[in-house]
Amino acid sequence: MQKLVSQFELQSGYQVSTSYASSGKLFAQITHGAPFDIFLSADALRPRRLENLGLVVPNQRFTYAIGKLVLWAPGAHSPEEALQQLRQGDFSYLSMANPKIAPYGAAAMEVMTRFGLSQRFLKRTVRGENVAQAYQFVHSGNAQLGFVASAQIVAAGDSLKGAIWRVPKDYYTPIAQQAVWLKRAAGHPAASAFVDYLRSDSAKQIIIAAGYDGLSAPTVSSQESLNRHD
Amino acid sequence: MEMDWQPVWLSLKLASVTTLLLLLIGTPLAWWLSQTRSLFKQPIAAIIALPLVLPSTVLGFYLLLLLGPQGAVGQFMQRLGLDTLPFTFAGLVVASIFYSLPFMVQPLQNAFENLGTKPLESAATLRASPFDTFMSVVVPLARPGFITGIVLCFAHTIGEFGVILMIGGNIPGETQVLSIAIYDHVEMLEYGQAHILSAGMVLFSFVVLLTLYYMNRRIEVRNR
Numbered sequence: 001m002q003k004l005v006s007q008f009e010l011q012s013g014y015q016v017s018t019s020y021a022s023s024g025k026l027f028a029q030i031t032h033g034a035p036f037d038i039f040l041s042a043d044a045l046r047p048r049r050l051e052n053l054g055l056v057v058p059n060q061r062f063t064y065a066i067g068k069l070v071l072w073a074p075g076a077h078s079p080e081e082a083l084q085q086l087r088q089g090d091f092s093y094l095s096m097a098n099p100k101i102a103p104y105g106a107a108a109m110e111v112m113t114r115f116g117l118s119q120r121f122l123k124r125t126v127r128g129e130n131v132a133q134a135y136q137f138v139h140s141g142n143a144q145l146g147f148v149a150s151a152q153i154v155a156a157g158d159s160l161k162g163a164i165w166r167v168p169k170d171y172y173t174p175i176a177q178q179a180v181w182l183k184r185a186a187g188h189p190a191a192s193a194f195v196d197y198l199r200s201d202s203a204k205q206i207i208i209a210a211g212y213d214g215l216s217a218p219t220v221s222s223q224e225s226l227n228r229h230d
Numbered sequence: 231m232e233m234d235w236q237p238v239w240l241s242l243k244l245a246s247v248t249t250l251l252l253l254l255i256g257t258p259l260a261w262w263l264s265q266t267r268s269l270f271k272q273p274i275a276a277i278i279a280l281p282l283v284l285p286s287t288v289l290g291f292y293l294l295l296l297l298g299p300q301g302a303v304g305q306f307m308q309r310l311g312l313d314t315l316p317f318t319f320a321g322l323v324v325a326s327i328f329y330s331l332p333f334m335v336q337p338l339q340n341a342f343e344n345l346g347t348k349p350l351e352s353a354a355t356l357r358a359s360p361f362d363t364f365m366s367v368v369v370p371l372a373r374p375g376f377i378t379g380i381v382l383c384f385a386h387t388i389g390e391f392g393v394i395l396m397i398g399g400n401i402p403g404e405t406q407v408l409s410i411a412i413y414d415h416v417e418m419l420e421y422g423q424a425h426i427l428s429a430g431m432v433l434f435s436f437v438v439l440l441t442l443y444y445m446n447r448r449i450e451v452r453n454r
Contacts, residue, residue, distance in 0.1 A: 024417035049419070093317055098400060101417040126317045126399025129413070137399065141300040142316045 001040075003206050008197045014190040022130055024101055030055060030182065037185030038194055040064065040177070043103045047178040056180040064198050065212040067175035068150035069107045072138055074162035082165040086145055087115060093124050095143035097131040104131040107172035108147035114171055154211035177212075233423060236403055237411035238430075244319070244407060245387040248326040252334040252383050253376075255327065260338035261364070275339075279332045286329065290396025293325050297397070317399035322407070325393045333382040341375025342368065374446045381442045385435055 005016045019036065021029070027046040030036060031053065039056075041047045044063070050056050073082035085091060097105030105127065112118040126142075128134035131149045138146035153164055179198060185191040197203055204214035263275055281289055297315040298304045304314045315321030349371060353363040369376070391409040398405035400414075408427060415424035 022417060024419065027419065028416065092313070093399070095399075098414065098417075101414060123401060123404065126401060129395060129400070129417070136294075140294055140298045141304075142294060142298040142314065 003210070004198070004203055007202065007206065008194060011202075012190075012193050012197065014193060016194065022101075035184070036182055037188060037191040038179060038181055040179045040198075042067075042177050044176045044178045045103075047180040050180055050182075054183075056182055057186050060181045060195070061178055062199065063176045064179045064203075065177045065207045065214060067104060067107075067177060067212055068169075069104060069111070069147055069167045069172060069175065070150050070153055071111075071165040071167060072135075072146050072148050072153065072160075072162065073144065073165070074138060074141070075144060076163040078163050079165040082145070082163045086165075087117070089117075089121060089124075091124070091144035093126050093137070093143040093145075094121055095126050095128060095134045095137035095146035095148075097134045097147070098127040098129060102128075102130050103175045104134070104147065104149055107167075107175055110172040111147070111167055149211065151211035154209075233426065234411070237406050237408045238427075240319075240403065240406065241388050241408035244322055244326060244390075245384045247323050248330060248387045249334075249380055249383045251323065251327055252330060253380065256331065256334035256338060256379065260335045261342055261368075263335070263339045264342035278335050281329050282332050286390070286392030287396060289329060290325070290393035293328070293393065294397045297321060297324070316397045317401060317405060319404055321397055322394055322405055325397055326387045326390060329390055329393050330383045330386045333386050334379040337375045337378040337382065338372065339375075341372035341378075345371055374449050377445055377449075378442060381438055385438045389431070389435070 001018070001020075005018060008014070009016060019026070019034075023041045023043050023046045026034075026036070026039060026041070027049065030039060030050060039047065039050065047056070047061050051058070051061055071082050071086060073085050076082040076085055086094070096108035097103075099105035099109040109118060112121075126137055128137060131152065134146050135148045135152045137143040138148065147167075150166070153160060179195070181191060181195055208214045259278070263271060294316055295301050296303050297307075299308065299314050307314055315324055345368065349367050350363060353367045358366070389409065390407070391413070394405065394407055394410060395413070398407070398410060400406050400410055408431065412424055412427045412431070415421070415427065
């Protein structure tokens with residue numbers, strides 16, 4: 001996100017001020033009149049709700065990134081071993097984002113359900129309030145396995161321990177992250193420039209390099225939720 | 231609207247266990263602080279008071295690292311053949327003891343210090359043993375301190391959020407307490423459920439504090 005903002009500032013000369021919080025909190029703030037111009041949600045659900053509430057410029061909702069889910073096993077040596085650890089229950093705790101509030105969590109639950117494991121490990125599944133916390137539980141060694149975001153793995157770089165199993169895309173509903181343009185900023189040139197920038201190829205490159213799938217078809221269908229986070 | 235009451239019971243259980251243990255740990259600690267002239271008195275009092283000024287996320291973050299499998303306490307637990315504490319009810323109890331410690335120790339220490347030396351000396355001339363003196367002289371005289379400590383610990387543990395968010399893992403029936411459930415409801419945009427639980431918390435806290443103030447006022451009046 002910082003990279004996008006600084007590139008945009010360089011290119012456009014506008015100054016962006018950002019406020020980071022979970023999508024649910026930002027949604028609550030926006031519905032109570034928070035002075036934001038553009039809302040980049042980590043999911044598609046909240047932007048859609050804002051649109052239904054008539055708080056955003058109509059027909060401008062679009063997907064700016066698609067999150068990718070991975071299974072991280074710091075103790076494994078190969079993707080196959082990581083997957084095997086999950087299927088055999090070879091862990092004390094499995095970490096994921098809370099499926100009820102975070103799209104990465106919902107995606108993780110879809111994978112567990114597909115494997116027929118959703119009920120079996122319920123008492124050993126710890127749920128972070130977001131995918132950042134899911135990552136932290138694994139990173140601190142408290143969980144031996146975790147469903148995290150591909151973007152987090154990219155950000156960790158070479159310092160990452162263990163192995164990653166990249167969850168096949170057809171195992172879960174795409175984690176579409178959508179942006180909306182709030183009504184109070186309708187016609188605002190800086191807001192308009194930022195929306196254009198987000199859809200540009202150079203922004204897409206940054207988004208893909210950060211570990212997401214880039215896609216920006218205007219106003220996307222009913223794809224399900226996710227969480228990017230802070 | 232579907233309500234899940236399990237987090238409410240879990241919070242009550244956590245607060246009860248924590249308060250009971252804090253009574254056992256806090257009483258001797260507060261007594262020692264009130265009587266000692268040791269060089270360590272001020273540093274120890276300062277450590278006990280840390281949770282009053284630190285964000286609870288700081289405490290929670292360090293507990294997660296310390297109690298985890300790579301932390302000093304976690305490694306010690308594993309050597310004993312025990313499970314590590316994060317994500318367990320026992321872990322929440324340990325965290326809550328740290329978090330609510332000043333709320334037990336400070337009122338008790340104040341109460342003990344206000345007794346002065348006279349009651350103790352009188353008891354000693356009657357050849358009461360130190361333990362006997364403590365139970366039959368100090369405890370009754372320091373009753374407002376005990377009431378305040380117990381009530382504040384209980385209420386403070388019910389309201390605990392940041393620490394539990396950091397080390398709880400949100401497991402239903404194990405670590406998903408009231409404040410976490412409220413947080414989840416808000417994040418899920420289930421404002422109705424969030425309102426029921428939140429309004430309950432506000433009412434509960436108000437009644438608790440009001441009762442405390444009335445009780446202490448009555449004791450004050452009686453002692454006049």
